[in-house]
Amino acid sequence: MTETPTLHEWAGGMAALRRLTTVFYGHVLKDPLLEPVFRDMDPGHPEHVAIWLAEVFGGPETYSHDHGGHRHMVGRHLGRAITEEQRRRWVNLLFDAADEAGLPADPEFRSAFAAYVEWGSRLAVMFSQPGREVTVPEPMPKWDWGNRPPWRPPAA
Numbered sequence: 001m002t003e004t005p006t007l008h009e010w011a012g013g014m015a016a017l018r019r020l021t022t023v024f025y026g027h028v029l030k031d032p033l034l035e036p037v038f039r040d041m042d043p044g045h046p047e048h049v050a051i052w053l054a055e056v057f058g059g060p061e062t063y064s065h066d067h068g069g070h071r072h073m074v075g076r077h078l079g080r081a082i083t084e085e086q087r088r089r090w091v092n093l094l095f096d097a098a099d100e101a102g103l104p105a106d107p108e109f110r111s112a113f114a115a116y117v118e119w120g121s122r123l124a125v126m127f128s129q130p131g132r133e134v135t136v137p138e139p140m141p142k143w144d145w146g147n148r149p150p151w152r153p154p155a156a
């Protein structure tokens with residue numbers, strides 16, 4: 001691996017992201033604060049979120065092609081009035097799930113992952129508030145390593 005890998009590759013690809021969302025939504029459905037929000041979710045939801053994350057992290061652009069892109073994703077949060085307490089629980093459970101699903105635990109990957117999750121979850125809360133609509137085209141977010149590329153031993 002000579003070029004800098006994408007976050008998607010570093011994470012372990014779709015298999016790893018599927019493990020992540022499967023573990024995560026298992027916990028969400030047992031959580032008293034989040035279960036009411038997700039009890040009627042589409043059975044395909046964990047898979048859709050894995051496909052979403054793959055694209056954001058530089059993997060295949062399947063969410064844009066087959067699932068309606070960012071506009072659709074934002075639309076699924078409209079009117080849900082997500083609270084800060086629910087957002088924070090969602091984030092905490094996702095980070096727990098990342099450990100359980102065996103995502104890479106190196107500081108560089110986890111800080112990039114956390115940055116996206118923090119940004120995305122705050123956006124989900126904003127769009128979920130009463131009266132919010134999707135008025136402008138929402139480009140698909142793409143996340144990378146920021147100013148900390150993955151650490152690899154220097155070439156000898």
Ligand code: HEM
Nearest residue numbers: 041042045048049052073076082086087090117120121124
């Ligand atoms: C980085 C943060 C987040 C990401 C990446 C994300 C991703 C997504 C995606 C991709 C969808 C649409 C799935 C589809 O195509 O069917 C969706 C729907 C949804 N999201 Fe989020 N979300 C985030 C934060 C949150 C938070 C914080 C909450 C609530 C605490 C939430 C609640 C929901 C609900 C209830 C749905 C609809 C589920 C269904 O009925 O299928 N999301 N989310």
